[in-house]
Amino acid sequence: DAKTTQPxxxxxxxxxxxxxxxxxxxxxxxxxxxxxxxxxxQGPEYVIHGLTSNVNNRMASLxxxxxxxxxxxxxxxxxxxxxxxxxxxKRGNNAGNMLTFGxxxxxxxxx
Amino acid sequence: xxxxxxxxxxxxxxxxxxxxxxxxxxxxxxPNLYWYRQAAGRGLQLLFYxxxxxxxxxxxxxxxxxxxxxxxxxxxxxxxxxxxxxGFYLCAWSPPWGQENTGELFFGEGSRLTVL
Numbered sequence: 435d436a437k438t439t440q441p442x443x444x445x446x447x448x449x450x451x452x453x454x455x456x457x458x459x460x461x462x463x464x465x466x467x468x469x470x471x472x473x474x475x476q477g478p479e480y481v482i483h484g485l486t487s488n489v490n491n492r493m494a495s496l497x498x499x500x501x502x503x504x505x506x507x508x509x510x511x512x513x514x515x516x517x518x519x520x521x522x523x524k525r526g527n528n529a530g531n532m533l534t535f536g537x538x539x540x541x542x543x544x545x
Numbered sequence: 546x547x548x549x550x551x552x553x554x555x556x557x558x559x560x561x562x563x564x565x566x567x568x569x570x571x572x573x574x575x576p577n578l579y580w581y582r583q584a585a586g587r588g589l590q591l592l593f594y595x596x597x598x599x600x601x602x603x604x605x606x607x608x609x610x611x612x613x614x615x616x617x618x619x620x621x622x623x624x625x626x627x628x629x630x631x632g633f634y635l636c637a638w639s640p641p642w643g644q645e646n647t648g649e650l651f652f653g654e655g656s657r658l659t660v661l
């Protein structure tokens with residue numbers, strides 16, 4: 435089963451850090467954790483992914499729990515343009531490279 | 546560089562009418578291709594995926610079908626639309642399995658379907 439669990443919504447103030455949590459308790463040892471975000475009326479865009487170690491890129495950081503059953507996407511300084519729905523997904527270990535998306539977290543950023 | 550296009554961007558169709566949404570990818574070969582649907586205010590539901598020409602896997606039983614007549618072309622169809630088919634349809638691609646890649650999906654602009 436490829437389900438992940440995220441809070442429906444979160445609020446943040448501009449210029450403050452944001453920690454978006456995700457539970458993926460059924461993750462298998464070879465599944466990668468991916469994060470995407472979606473702006474209104476657009477397709478999702480890739481944010482970051484990881485397997486076991488914490489990851490950083492220009493958009494965000496990904497902190498993965500030691501047991502890999504949860505992860506946290508960290509936006510270090512939220513901007514108004516970061517307001518979007520953030521999806522935590524697992525990449526299945528199969529030829530289809532499928533990603534199954536849950537409901538995501540709607541992040542609202544207040545000026 | 547790789548690009549993905551899907552069309553039409555929006556369409557309004559009556560119940561019982563046929564549907565055809567088209568998606569093409571450029572700048573890559575043998576991509577994995579996907580169709581997702583997003584109902585209003587909901588998450589993304591995987592409908593179909595394809596790892597090669599003529600190879601279609603269905604994730605959800607419904608009155609929709611998909612075809613891949615060419616390597617970089619993916620088509621979503623229906624013979625008779627239902628009201629529940631309304632939604633935002635997204636095509637996506639990823640590099641084929643086995644190639645060095647992040648498993649990242651690249652999404653198209655989406656097609657918004659309203660069934661009346």
